[in-house]
Amino acid sequence: xxxxxxxxxxxxxxxxxxMNLERKIAIKEYFPSPLATRRANQSTITIYSxxxxxxxxxxxxxxxxxxxxxxxxxxxxxxVAVIAFFKAxxxxxxxxxxxxxxxxxxxxxxxxxxxxxxxxxxEIPANKPPEEVSCSSCGKPLASPKNDIKKKNDLxxxxxxxxxxxxxxxxxxxxxNKPMEEVSCKKCGNSLTSQIKK
Numbered sequence: 001x002x003x004x005x006x007x008x009x010x011x012x013x014x015x016x017x018x019m020n021l022e023r024k025i026a027i028k029e030y031f032p033s034p035l036a037t038r039r040a041n042q043s044t045i046t047i048y049s050x051x052x053x054x055x056x057x058x059x060x061x062x063x064x065x066x067x068x069x070x071x072x073x074x075x076x077x078x079x080v081a082v083i084a085f086f087k088a089x090x091x092x093x094x095x096x097x098x099x100x101x102x103x104x105x106x107x108x109x110x111x112x113x114x115x116x117x118x119x120x121x122x123e124i125p126a127n128k129p130p131e132e133v134s135c136s137s138c139g140k141p142l143a144s145p146k147n148d149i150k151k152k153n154d155l156x157x158x159x160x161x162x163x164x165x166x167x168x169x170x171x172x173x174x175x176x177n178k179p180m181e182e183v184s185c186k187k188c189g190n191s192l193t194s195q196i197k198k
Contacts, residue, residue, distance in 0.1 A: 008109070009033055010059065015098065024098040025083065030063040030091045032056065045091045060092050066123055067094040069136045113142045 002015040005026060013028045031038075035052045036045045047056050067085030074081035074097075081097040109126040113133070120137035124130065130143035184190065 011063075026080070026096040026098045028094040028096065030060050030093070032059055035059070036091075043089045045089060060087075062123065063094075064092045065136050067092075069122075069134070070094070073133070115140060115142055 002017065005013045005015050007013070010030065010032045011028050012031045013026055016025050016027045017023075018025045031045065035056045036047045038045055047053050064085055064087070067082050070080075070082040071085070074083075080099060082094055083097060084095040086093055086095075110123045111126045113122050113124055113130045114120070115122060115135035115138060117140040118135060118138040120135055122133065122136050122142055124133045124142070131141055133142050134140065135142055
């Protein structure tokens with residue numbers, strides 16, 4: 001491993017050298033700083049506490065699922081090709097093609113996009129249009145192409161409902177045609193239906 005290319009709350013991207021193919025590669029390590037740490041001169045990650053292990057394991061599984069999804073689109077223009085993904089040092093890694101010009105893709109700048117079909121949350125690069133990415137759960141596009149958005153009745157991005165969670169006071173946004181009983185707070189997971197007066 002070489003120098004650090006970028007670091008965020010949930011990952012570190014390193015410059016590395018592929019000795020077999022003799023080329024530069026980028027390796028993104030799942031390293032959620034709110035949940036884990038690494039002791040000096042050690043490569044293994046240590047989770048802060050027992051109660052954080054489940055949260056860490058869930059995040060790791062999503063991280064590796066992201067690698068699996070991105071690997072399917074390695075030939076897509078604008079995508080940084082994921083060559084491999086694996087577990088080591090009690091965490092996970094994505095091996096990616098290294099591009100000298102990294103302005104087009106910052107692997108640590110991600111955003112969550114909700115699938116309009118199955119409502120699964122998907123983490124995608126911030127600069128990647130949702131219509132070019134498929135849902136990791138159901139395989140459907142995360143958004144319709146811009147020309148087709150008005151033709152789709154299942155999701156109208158201009159009609160959104162804002163509801164404040166009664167438990168943690170987080171503002172939640174979701175499509176107006178989504179049944180309230182199916183929506184949970186994005187922060188604490190509390191049901192938003194308690195906002196409705198019966």
